[in-house]
Amino acid sequence: MPPYRLGAGQRQLWTFPGGLHLPDEKALSNHAPLASAPLPRRLIIPLRQHIGAPAKPVVAVGDRVLKGQLIGEAQGRLSATIHASSSGTVIAIEERPVPHASGMSAPCILIETDDEDAWAELPPPLSARPDPEALRERIRWAGIVGLGGAAFPSSVKLTPAPGIRVRTLILNGAECEPYISCDDRLMRDRPERILQGARLLRDLLGVEACLIAVEDNKPEAILALRQALVTDGDAAGIEIIAIPTLYPSGGEKQLIRILTGQEVPSRGIPAQIGIVCQNIATVAAIADAAFDGKPLISRIVTLTGRGLGQPRNLEVPIGVPIRELIEQAGGLSPRLRRLLIGGPMMGFACDDLDIPVTKAVNCLLALTPDEAPDPGPALACIRCGACAEACPVSLLPQQLYWHARARDLDKVRDYNLFDCIECGCCAVVCPSHIPLVQYYRFAKNECLARDQEKRQAEHARQRHEAKEARLERLEQERKANLRKKKEGLADKAPPPPPGAPVVGALAPAAVAEDPKKAAIAAALKRAAEKKAALASQGLAPKNTENLAPAQQRQVEAAEVRRSELQAAEDAARPRE
Ligand code: SF4
Ligand code: SF4
Numbered sequence: 001m002p003p004y005r006l007g008a009g010q011r012q013l014w015t016f017p018g019g020l021h022l023p024d025e026k027a028l029s030n031h032a033p034l035a036s037a038p039l040p041r042r043l044i045i046p047l048r049q050h051i052g053a054p055a056k057p058v059v060a061v062g063d064r065v066l067k068g069q070l071i072g073e074a075q076g077r078l079s080a081t082i083h084a085s086s087s088g089t090v091i092a093i094e095e096r097p098v099p100h101a102s103g104m105s106a107p108c109i110l111i112e113t114d115d116e117d118a119w120a121e122l123p124p125p126l127s128a129r130p131d132p133e134a135l136r137e138r139i140r141w142a143g144i145v146g147l148g149g150a151a152f153p154s155s156v157k158l159t160p161a162p163g164i165r166v167r168t169l170i171l172n173g174a175e176c177e178p179y180i181s182c183d184d185r186l187m188r189d190r191p192e193r194i195l196q197g198a199r200l201l202r203d204l205l206g207v208e209a210c211l212i213a214v215e216d217n218k219p220e221a222i223l224a225l226r227q228a229l230v231t232d233g234d235a236a237g238i239e240i241i242a243i244p245t246l247y248p249s250g251g252e253k254q255l256i257r258i259l260t261g262q263e264v265p266s267r268g269i270p271a272q273i274g275i276v277c278q279n280i281a282t283v284a285a286i287a288d289a290a291f292d293g294k295p296l297i298s299r300i301v302t303l304t305g306r307g308l309g310q311p312r313n314l315e316v317p318i319g320v321p322i323r324e325l326i327e328q329a330g331g332l333s334p335r336l337r338r339l340l341i342g343g344p345m346m347g348f349a350c351d352d353l354d355i356p357v358t359k360a361v362n363c364l365l366a367l368t369p370d371e372a373p374d375p376g377p378a379l380a381c382i383r384c385g386a387c388a389e390a391c392p393v394s395l396l397p398q399q400l401y402w403h404a405r406a407r408d409l410d411k412v413r414d415y416n417l418f419d420c421i422e423c424g425c426c427a428v429v430c431p432s433h434i435p436l437v438q439y440y441r442f443a444k445n446e447c448l449a450r451d452q453e454k455r456q457a458e459h460a461r462q463r464h465e466a467k468e469a470r471l472e473r474l475e476q477e478r479k480a481n482l483r484k485k486k487e488g489l490a491d492k493a494p495p496p497p498p499g500a501p502v503v504g505a506l507a508p509a510a511v512a513e514d515p516k517k518a519a520i521a522a523a524l525k526r527a528a529e530k531k532a533a534l535a536s537q538g539l540a541p542k543n544t545e546n547l548a549p550a551q552q553r554q555v556e557a558a559e560v561r562r563s564e565l566q567a568a569e570d571a572a573r574p575r576e
Contacts, residue, residue, distance in 0.1 A: 011241055014261040016254045018392040019246045020425050022178050022345075024217050029304035029311040030181035034189045036315045037328050039086050043111040043319030044356040045071065046098045050145040051152050052078030057109055063090045066120035068295050071109050074140070080153045080359075081143035083295040084120075085317035088113040097355050099322075099341045101348035101441065108356070111319070122293035128234075132204050135290060142289035143296050143359075148172060148183075148250070148279030149342065151360040154286065157276060158204060166276050169207040170259060171198055173214040173221065173280040174243060174250030177343030180363045182300040185313040186281055187214065187221035191228035197283030198238050200290055205276060210238045211259055212280065217245040247345065248423040252277045254392055266419050281362075301357060303329035307336040307366025316357050323353035325364060338372045340365040345424040379432040387426035387436060393419050397426035401436050404443035409450060412443045420444075489550050519567030520560070527559060 048054035055072030059065055065084040072082030088111045096108040126138060140155040160166050171194070175183040187194060194212070202210040214222050225240045232238075243249055243258050253264045255277065262273050270277055281300065288294040297318055304311040309330020316325060322341075326332055332339070340347035341355075342363055350364070387397035396415055403411035420440050427436040547555065 011239070011259075012261075013241075013243060013258050015246075016249075016257045016392050017394050018390045018425060019248065019254070020390060020428060021245070022247050022428075024245065025179045025304075026181045026184060026217065028179065028306070029302050029313055030184050030188075032312055034185050034300060034313055034315055037317070037320060037325065039113050039115070039117060039317065040320045040324045041113060042091075042321070043085055043088070043113060043317065044096055044108050044321060044354075045082060045085065045111065045319040046096070046106050046108045046356065046358055047072045047082060048098075048106050049082065049151060049318070049358040049360060050080040050143075051150065052076070052080070054107065055079060055082045055143075057093050057107075059090050059093075059109065061090050061092060064088070065090060065111060066118050068122055068297060069120040070295075074143070074153075078153060078156060080145050081141060081295070082109070083143060083297050084111060085297040085319050086111070086113045087116050087118040097352050099350070099355050099358055099361055103351065125293060126290045128199075129203055130200070130290065135200060135204055138289050139286055141295070142285070144282060144285050144289060145296070145359050146279055147281035147285060147299055147359065147362070149346070149360055149362055151358075154278070154282055157278070158201065160205070160271050160276070164271050165274055166205045166271060167208045167274040168260065168276075169198075169201055169205055169210040170255060170270075170275060170277045171201075171210065171212040171280050171283055172250055172252070172255055172277055173212055173218075173225075174255060175218070176215055176245070176247045176250035177345055177363075178247075179304045179365055180302050180343045181304070182302045182313050182362050183280055184218045184221050186284060186300055187218070188224045190284060191221075191224040192232070193284045193287050194225065194280050195228050195232050195235065195238065196291065197285075197287035199232075199234055200286060201276075201278065201283060202237055207276075208237065212238065212240045213243050213255055213259060214240065215245045215249060216242040247425070248392055248421065251392065251421050251423060253421070266416060296359060299357070299359060299361070301325065301361060302363040302365075304363065305366035306368045306371055307333045307339070308364075309333065318359060319356045321354050321356055322350060322364060325357065326353065326366075329364075332366055333368060335368045336366050337369045338365075338367045340367065344372070345428070346422060375433040378434045381432055381434060384431060386429045386431065390425040390429045392423060392425060393421060395420055397436055400443070401434060401439050404439040407443075407446065409443065409447050413447065417443055417447070486548060489548050492550075516567060520563045523563035523566040524559070526566075527563060 047057060053075040056075050057071065058073050059071045064087070065071055066087045067084055069084045070081055071084050074081045090109060091112045092110040093107065094110070095105040097103065098106045098108065123138070123141070126134060136155050136159060139158065144154040145151040146154060146157070173183055173187055175181070198210050198212065212225060214225070216222070222240060222242050229235045229238060229240060241259065248254055249258055252270060256262055256264055256270055256275055260275065262275070264270050265272060285296050289296070298315050299318065300313055300315050302313050303325055308326070312329060314325070314328060339350045341350045341361055342348060342365070344365060344367070347363065347365055381398060381401065383398065385398070388395070391397055400412055400415050400417055400420070403415065404417070417440060422437050422440060424437050427434070430436060
């Protein structure tokens with residue numbers, strides 16, 4: 001794909017295949033400066049608002065919590081902490097519906113707010129050039145995840161694997177989905193904070209260039225950032241770049257292509273080619289955590305669409321129910337046709353107004369029939385190829401559709417289904433109105449479920465084999481121990497002390513001198529005779545056969561004791 005220039009002296013940019021020019025509709029919501037949403041009576045804070053393992057609650061029902069207090073601990077490396085968005089009392093920890101395309105439920109911490117909005121003690125500010133590990137630890141503590149919608153834990157993304165040298169940091173302010181304007185407003189209203197965050201990450205990664213990319217349909221945002229850059233004391237290596245407005249230029253791989261001409265490998269990550277991307281809202285949140293000690297407890301949400309009374313952007317506490325946000329935006333129009341979480345291209349239907357805002361929710365979009373006309377029933381594919389032309393990843397959407405429909409999962413993988421970014425370009429241009437992305441999402445879920453089954457089966461097989469091996473090893477150890485014990489007993493058996501009675505046959509001299517000993521000898525003799533008689537009848541006790549020498553001596557010593565007792569009894573008996 002050839003590069004193109006925007007003008008003399010401007011950085012060379014590249015294009016990506018496909019893509020669409022869409023009506024942006026940003027003016028509906030980006031007219032007013034950012035405002036804060038009022039506190040709700042109740043916060044519903046999901047323990048999983050990120051890619052990776054859910055956080056573990058560290059509070060209990062009945063606990064009073066303060067704003068910014070840790071309430072969920074990250075579980076493992078790919079996880080993120082969760083903090084209370086306001087002060088109040090924990091009233092429940094339970095499963096609740098959360099924003100997700102599947103309409104799933106997940107564990108949430110419910111906080112009854114107390115109107116005090118009292119802060120917990122926050123960590124002190126970091127220096128302007130903090131130690132990299134201290135900054136990473138602060139980002140981890142603050143629970144910062146990608147706020148562009150991916151919700152990937154930022155501390156992980158900012159820790160390149162050993163051997164990887166990151167040379168370019170790209171800050172994504174493209175915000176290419178129609179209607180959404182939360183990043184636009186952030187760039188216009190808080191450009192200094194974004195630059196502070198940019199400097200932190202530039203120094204953390206030691207990059208050669210930090211490129212802040214903004215689509216050219218946001219001239220005010222570009223201007224605000226450039227002005228802040230001029231007044232900033234330390235802007236070395238930071239560049240604000242206006243890129244052409246073309247959906248989906250804000251896709252990570254598409255943006256890298258536009259700015260550098262490089263391709264991220266299929267199913268690879270940008271770090272493999274020395275690039276790290278961060279959304280500009282994430283960068284501002286990192287600056288908040290570093291310089292204000294503030295964890296990620298709020299985010300900017302665009303409330304828009306002609307189905308809302310007053311479209312706008314609000315900074316809202318994480319955990320606010322969608323229903324309360326709708327009230328803040330003038331309520332829903334009776335003409336509402338579709339309510340979406342996210343934009344019109346990649347968003348998903350919102351059927352439950354009690355789901356909360358999470359770190360990944362950037363937009364609530366209420367569309368009227370004019371904005372979302374009924375496409376009518378899907379028709380048969382006419383093999384026009386329009387979907388392939390529009391695909392920004394150079395996939396073959398038509399073939400993917402056929403194989404997904406036939407549930408041929410091997411084939412959809414062969415056609416690189418997992419490179420699909422679900423941008424929706426193919427579905428928008430399809431003259432047959434086939435909901436192509438829904439087929440791809442379905443096929444991805446099927447593939448993931450099958451992979452999961454395979455992993456579980458493999459895990460079970462490995463566990464079984466490990467168990468068998470362990471039992472075999474224990475059996476071998478048991479046998480070896482038994483053998484050793486027998487050998488040890490034989491070796492350790494002490495020789496009889498000098499002068500000790502000879503078991504079974506007392507010394508004749510001793511017997512002659514001592515009547516007691518004579519009685520013992522007589523008793524032993526009787527016992528031996530009795531044993532011989534039993535043996536002659538085949539009644540000899542079997543449990544004394546094959547005894548070890550030491551055991552044999554113990555038995556014989558017992559015989560001696562019994563004989564002594566018998567002799568004592570005989571001696572005590574009156575003579576006839
Ligand atoms: S755009 Fe629609 S009708 Fe045309 S080839 Fe693709 S799936 Fe078939
Ligand atoms: S949704 Fe997937 S297949 Fe369709 S255009 Fe986008 S990347 Fe291509």
